[in-house]
Amino acid sequence: MDLSIRDITYCKNVGAHRADILRKELKVQTAFDILQQYPFRYVDRSKFYKIADIQDEDTAVQIIGQITEWHPVGIGKAQRISATFNDGSHTCELVWFQGIKYLKLALNTPYLLFGKPSRFNHEWNFVHPELTLMSKVTPEMTQGLEPIYETTEAMKRSGLNSKGMRQIIASLMPDLKQSGVPDTLGMDVLMKNHLMGLSEALVNVHFPKDIASMQRARERLKFEELFYIQLHILRQKKSHEQRVGFPMPIVGRFFNRFYKECLPFELTNAQKRVVKEIHGDLKSGRQMNRLLQGDVGSGKTLVALLCALLAIDNGYQACIMAPTEILANQHLETLTHLLKDMPEVKVALLTGSTTKKQREPLHEGLRSGEINLLIGTHALIEDEVQFANLGLVIIDEQHRFGVKQRSKLWTKNETAPHVLVMTATPIPRTLAMTVHGDLSTSVIDELPPGRKPIQTFHYSILRRRSINEFIRKQIGLGRQIYVVYPLIKENEKLDLQDLENGYNTLCDTFPEYRISMVHGQMKAKDKDAQMQRFASGETQILVATTVIEVGVNVPNASVMIIENAERFGLSQLHQLRGRVGRGADQSFCILLTRTELSKETRQRMDIMVATNDGFRIAEADLQLRGPGDIDGTLQSGLPFDLKIASLATDGQILMQARQAASDILDADPTLEDEYNRIYKRQLNHLRITTGHYSGIS
Numbered sequence: 001m002d003l004s005i006r007d008i009t010y011c012k013n014v015g016a017h018r019a020d021i022l023r024k025e026l027k028v029q030t031a032f033d034i035l036q037q038y039p040f041r042y043v044d045r046s047k048f049y050k051i052a053d054i055q056d057e058d059t060a061v062q063i064i065g066q067i068t069e070w071h072p073v074g075i076g077k078a079q080r081i082s083a084t085f086n087d088g089s090h091t092c093e094l095v096w097f098q099g100i101k102y103l104k105l106a107l108n109t110p111y112l113l114f115g116k117p118s119r120f121n122h123e124w125n126f127v128h129p130e131l132t133l134m135s136k137v138t139p140e141m142t143q144g145l146e147p148i149y150e151t152t153e154a155m156k157r158s159g160l161n162s163k164g165m166r167q168i169i170a171s172l173m174p175d176l177k178q179s180g181v182p183d184t185l186g187m188d189v190l191m192k193n194h195l196m197g198l199s200e201a202l203v204n205v206h207f208p209k210d211i212a213s214m215q216r217a218r219e220r221l222k223f224e225e226l227f228y229i230q231l232h233i234l235r236q237k238k239s240h241e242q243r244v245g246f247p248m249p250i251v252g253r254f255f256n257r258f259y260k261e262c263l264p265f266e267l268t269n270a271q272k273r274v275v276k277e278i279h280g281d282l283k284s285g286r287q288m289n290r291l292l293q294g295d296v297g298s299g300k301t302l303v304a305l306l307c308a309l310l311a312i313d314n315g316y317q318a319c320i321m322a323p324t325e326i327l328a329n330q331h332l333e334t335l336t337h338l339l340k341d342m343p344e345v346k347v348a349l350l351t352g353s354t355t356k357k358q359r360e361p362l363h364e365g366l367r368s369g370e371i372n373l374l375i376g377t378h379a380l381i382e383d384e385v386q387f388a389n390l391g392l393v394i395i396d397e398q399h400r401f402g403v404k405q406r407s408k409l410w411t412k413n414e415t416a417p418h419v420l421v422m423t424a425t426p427i428p429r430t431l432a433m434t435v436h437g438d439l440s441t442s443v444i445d446e447l448p449p450g451r452k453p454i455q456t457f458h459y460s461i462l463r464r465r466s467i468n469e470f471i472r473k474q475i476g477l478g479r480q481i482y483v484v485y486p487l488i489k490e491n492e493k494l495d496l497q498d499l500e501n502g503y504n505t506l507c508d509t510f511p512e513y514r515i516s517m518v519h520g521q522m523k524a525k526d527k528d529a530q531m532q533r534f535a536s537g538e539t540q541i542l543v544a545t546t547v548i549e550v551g552v553n554v555p556n557a558s559v560m561i562i563e564n565a566e567r568f569g570l571s572q573l574h575q576l577r578g579r580v581g582r583g584a585d586q587s588f589c590i591l592l593t594r595t596e597l598s599k600e601t602r603q604r605m606d607i608m609v610a611t612n613d614g615f616r617i618a619e620a621d622l623q624l625r626g627p628g629d630i631d632g633t634l635q636s637g638l639p640f641d642l643k644i645a646s647l648a649t650d651g652q653i654l655m656q657a658r659q660a661a662s663d664i665l666d667a668d669p670t671l672e673d674e675y676n677r678i679y680k681r682q683l684n685h686l687r688i689t690t691g692h693y694s695g696i697s
């Protein structure tokens with residue numbers, strides 16, 4: 001029977017009970033689904049070890065030897081079996097805690113032992129090793145690479161450990177080899193990219209002849225995953241590009257007046273360029289979906305305002321959506337300040353703290369079109385917020401917004417408004433192509449003039465005394481200081497305690513200064529009041545959790561001290577550092593950690609000290625953290641899950657897959673051609689089976 005419809009219950013070595021567990025733990029239904037549980041590594045079974053050669057606990061080894069004696073240890077439940085295994089020159093201990101009743105051990109008979117060694121009392125031993133009598137060892141068993149599968153605790157309890165999975169998958173091999181499975185890629189794509197067919201790849205990913213065929217199999221499977229993600233995204237991009245958008249051809253009195261009379265400084269060339277790019281989209285008659293990337297401090301807010309003015313010039317409303325209330329408030333303040341000589345632009349704020357009473361006139365103003373520019377948080381996308389003619393939506397600091405939230409804006413009008421997503425998180429190219437592959441991109445790759453690069457230092461907490469002196473000196477020069485503590489959700493209470501202790505210590509150390517404190521647990525009103533005191537210069541030090549990470553702008557603050565820096569990821573450290581270096585003064589970032597650091601943490605600190613370049617940091621971040629640990633929002637931004645491909649390391653395959661997808665869509669944008677049916681069908685299938693993706697189309 002076709003493997004793609006064969007219920008796992010009826011696969012060999014499964015049965016009703018295990019089938020339940022497999023469905024629950026791995027979400028698999030059919031034999032074909034099981035075949036898509038790829039091994040995460042392989043063990044070379046053609047290699048034999050001697051006990052004396054064992055190096056570490058990480059590598060499973062196989063050894064030929066004999067059991068010279070065995071005996072029970074302990075009594076009752078705690079009883080275990082201990083045996084001595086001799087490879088001809090050395091001995092080691094074998095231990096069994098479970099299934100003792102069924103254990104049959106032949107003495108002084110050659111066995112093939114296979115297992116992971118562990119170190120105990122300076123000796124190697126093996127817990128629950130696989131033992132096979134040499135007389136029963138088949139040539140296949142010691143040939144090539146043995147697949148190792150990831151399994152869960154619940155699976156292990158039902159014998160579905162790596163070996164159990166291997167047995168199930170092995171028993172599917174004869175059918176797979178004989179009848180195969182329908183391929184999910186067309187002949188043209190396979191040939192052009194020198195890829196294995198699907199059936200061959202499935203055989204070789206599980207039971208490879210050799211390393212070369214394993215690698216080719218994995219390459220093919222990775223290609224397929226990335227190909228369908230790209231096909232999906234590029235198709236969406238094409239349909240966006242055809243979507244009608246509000247025409248905004250006019251550069252009118254709002255924009256011109258602001259540009260000529262209110263601009264506090266000359267735009268950087270990069271700012272000018274991206275405004276032009278965006279204006280090109282706005283006047284095109286098609287809907288804009290553009291990503292604006294610019295490192296922290298590159299001046300995105302001003303670009304946002306100029307774009308909003310273009311929309312207003314053309315008779316539309318615009319809104320700017322920020323991820324936090326602090327940021328929304330700050331945007332309001334910055335923008336009202338910039339627009340202080342242009343009272344004809346009506347700006348309003350809507351956040352979670354906006355009261356019912358304030359909302360009524362606000363809603364009215366939005367419905368009548370009297371309000372031109374609305375600034376706010378998530379509250380903006382609530383259903384009761386209706387605009388007269390929303391023409392442009394600007395989303396700031398996108399990494400806090402999921403694709404779903406973005407798509408909700410679409411439903412506000414019949415014609416979708418133009419969308420500009422601004423992010424300060426530089427995203428490596430491969431990731432950007434995947435997560436934001438449906439957007440066009442503009443980059444502000446230049447900082448406003450006169451900025452001195454931030455100097456970054458990494459110190460252990462043993463240097464605290466000299467750091468305190470440094471703080472004193474900087475405040476003496478009229479500067480202000482941030483001190484940031486990590487806040488990690490799982491341990492919120494303890495983190496808050498850290499913060500409060502830090503605050504108290506600072507108060508004791510610097511009785512002559514005033515100190516503000518903000519954290520996420522505070523009421524928005526109190527938070528704002530504290531921020532305000534710092535922004536106005538009333539306090540010299542701001543102690544905060546990462547609530548200040550995003551976007552806060554106090555140009556006079558020139559020192560960022562990050563406590564427990566080892567607990568922050570690279571991109572977070574970079575964001576935090578971006579809070580300083582916004583004025584003309586030399587700015588500093590001090591990373592404080594404990595003395596003992598893991599290698600990875602040390603590398604992270606070194607990168608921060610070495611460079612201010614957000615893109616370099618983002619690349620390093622992806623390499624260091626690996627693909628499994630990419631920011632949750634980014635992961636959930638993927639249309640389909642990745643089982644085998646890695647955005648961190650498979651950039652080459654990704655580019656190839658994107659090209660293949662793009663070639664197909666160029667020739668046949670809607671995938672109507674007979675020989676492209678396969679792609680359309682597979683896309684639909686993926687959407688149904690793995691789609692946690694709301695889609696933007």
Ligand code: ADP
Pocket residue numbers: 265266267268271294295296297298299300301302424448449551553555582
């Ligand atoms: P971000 O891109 O991180 O949002 P902001 O928009 O907050 O950056 O800008 C950072 C700082 O740079 C602000 O104080 C802003 O007024 C200033 N700024 C922006 N553009 C220019 C420019 N062209 N020349 C000088 N200063 C600028």
Ligand code: MG
Pocket residue numbers: 300301396551
């Ligand atoms: Mg900003």
